[in-house]
Amino acid sequence: MTDQVSEAWIEEALELVESGRSYEAIAQKLGMSARTLIRKLDALPDSAHARARSNSAELWMERGLEPLERALDKGSSVDVQAARAYAQECARRAALRNPQYRESSKTELTGANGGPVAFQAVERLIVDSKAT
Numbered sequence: 001m002t003d004q005v006s007e008a009w010i011e012e013a014l015e016l017v018e019s020g021r022s023y024e025a026i027a028q029k030l031g032m033s034a035r036t037l038i039r040k041l042d043a044l045p046d047s048a049h050a051r052a053r054s055n056s057a058e059l060w061m062e063r064g065l066e067p068l069e070r071a072l073d074k075g076s077s078v079d080v081q082a083a084r085a086y087a088q089e090c091a092r093r094a095a096l097r098n099p100q101y102r103e104s105s106k107t108e109l110t111g112a113n114g115g116p117v118a119f120q121a122v123e124r125l126i127v128d129s130k131a132t
Helices: 007-018 023-030 034-042 045-072 080-097
Strands: none
Touching (some): 007 023, 007 034, 007 045, 034 045, 045 080
């Protein structure tokens, strides 16, 4: 790694990522820019940064589901709409940390072997039998 960082720095940075804190907040705490922080984390061996991001996403999903589950309990005083909004925000944050949580759909617009889609034009003549 070009910029040597201590094991303690790596451990602290990864723990902060896993806790769900923003890169801006983590960078400020560690005394650097968010861009430098991300560059240093991405340079770590063994996909440690990717693992921390994935764990962070799981944590955000759990954070969102807990109040939603409480709100759905009939005896609860938790506002369902507020819990739903909180769960959606947590899901958005999870998606930022892990693409697995992003809603996406792919539509294949190619035909066989990546070529154009084959189609056949059909013309129909509709005749009104009452008009004749």
